[in-house]
Amino acid sequence: MTRVTRAGRITFASLAVPNYRRYFVGQSISLIGTWMQMTAQSWLVLTLTHSSTALGLVVALQTLPVLLLAPYGGVIADRVDKRRLMVALQSAMGLQALVLGALTVTGAVQVWQIGALAALLGLNNAFENPARQSFMLELVGPEHLRNAVSLNSVLVNVARATGPAAAGILIATVGDGICFLANAASFVAVVASLVTMNRRELHPTTPTPRARGQLREGLRYVRRARELAVPLLMMAAVGCLTYEFQVSLPVMASRALHVGATGYGFMTAAMGVGAVVGGLLVAARGRTGPGPLVVAAAGFGVAMTLATLAPDLALELVALGLAGGASIAFMSTGNSTLQLTADPSMRGRVMSLWFVAFQGSTPIGGPIVGAVIALAGARAGLGLGAATCLVVALAGVLTLGGPRDFLGPRARSGSARSGSARSGSALSGSAAARVGAPRVSAPGVSVSPDATRGAGRPPGLRSDLPGASADRARVRAPRAAGWRRMPAGASAATRPGFRAPLAPLGSASRSHRADLPTSAFAAQFPGARARPRSASPSAP
Secondary structure (H helix, E strand, O other), rough: OOOHHOOOOOHOOHHHHHHHHHEEEEEEEEHHHHHHHHHHHHHHHHHHHHOOOHHHHHHHHHHHHHHHHHHHHHHHHOOOOOHHHHHHHHHHHHHHHHHHHHHHHHOOOOHHHHHHHHHHHHHHHOOOOOOOOHHHHHOHHHHHHHHHHHHHHHHHHHHHHHHHHHHHHHHHHHHOHHHHHHHHHHHHHHHHHHHOOOOHHHHOOOOOOOOHHHHHHHHHHHHHHHHHHHHHHHHHHHHHOOOOOHHHHHHHHHHOOOOOHHHHHHHHHHHHHHHHHHHHHHHOOOOOOOOHHHHHHHHHHHHHHHHHHHHOOOHHHHHHHHHHHHHHHHHHHHHHHHHHHHHHHHHHHHHHHHHHHHHOOOOHHHHHHHHHHHHHHHOOOHHHHHHHHHHHHHHHHHOOHHHHHHHOOHHHOOOOOOOOOOOOOOOOOOOOOOOOOOEEEEEEEEEEOOOOOOOOOOEEEEEEEOOOHHHHEEEEOOOOOOOOOOOOOOOOOHHHOOOOOOOOOOOOOOEEEEEEHHHHHHHHHHOOOOOOOOOOOOOO
């Protein structure tokens, strides 16, 4: 296998999943249509009203439902089958585009109708996006999640470049109504991809039963979990004050660099190219966890600082390319970290808050950035975004502190390491222990699945051997990555303690511990890596 082929397989690892490959193709067609409609809708409003205020009002009508209703959309996503919900909502979005296209082509369209249809689209997005975000883990599994999220980000940026260009050609040749009709047709592709999926290859989450107070329950769950609350607050700040490029870049191009509309086009393109390259790099080599998220925020802040201080267009394009790549790294890392950390029954509600933090903050952040530019100058908008990223990165270090929390686990695109351990010792006994069986016995020891119950935790381990405190060792169940093997020739019987080779836990966030007699489990679990008891009672 050549190096290029190997790199391609790593970068596009999630496309090896047939269901995701089908979804990826359908979504690529639909996203191009979506950007065509966004461009044509703005142009149509300006053509009818010649007012930027009216355009801003239509945009607010489309984004306000996300800010207000997306958290409840997450509740609905946790209650129902996400794939079926997406089929229904994507079909409704296609109907909305079809109605707008028919009104425009016939010449009957009015501004209030565009505003009403934009509000309906925003209402649909408030419920569809949380379901789509949380469905990704069910589609590809945890081992490909980070890769799939990064490829989706690449797809969005490619569609952002091609969709408006195609819309401009259609508006100039056949009219803006055809853009809406083309978008309506594009939804057929994504709906067909969802309907034709092989449901046996999905990883569905059991729907949460309907109950009162589930929205408040989700908010309390996030507030209690630092590893969820901190990334959400980081994205809320960055999404509100840094991602307002539609406000800051035009002013930077016209008043600071004096490059006009042509230069603004190059600046937007530079960010798009950087986002695509950055997304591919994250898909191939990215990590998940609080540490990589903090690093991505810091890198985003540095790139934004360079963009703020760039004296000419050439350096500005380089800086914006770096900022585009860093922005995708920050988004993809935060998204995959939240999905892998959140409890399956809460994932829809957690991802709805992520969507609110990222897109629902636009009605708040846009006016703030505009006011800062009016008071402090053309470069102040990008400078505010840079300062926000750096402050957020510092806050992440302080609140997620500790080496183990800061160094997030590398996201693997392949399968986890095998859990079978081999040893060169001459120990006798059973060849392997199967955790999860009704009961596994060793001399003086029993393993019972009834001893401990908990989501993602292994069956409880207890010792029935009294008076064996001098010969006990603390055993910690390994995480999803598997466990380490002993070197050949080493003997577990010669160690004062050892790590039992339990089956990997796909969803465990904490390890279950128990005290076990070393000699008994050394025979029961041959080849397990020895791990001495720590002198500190609080050590893991």
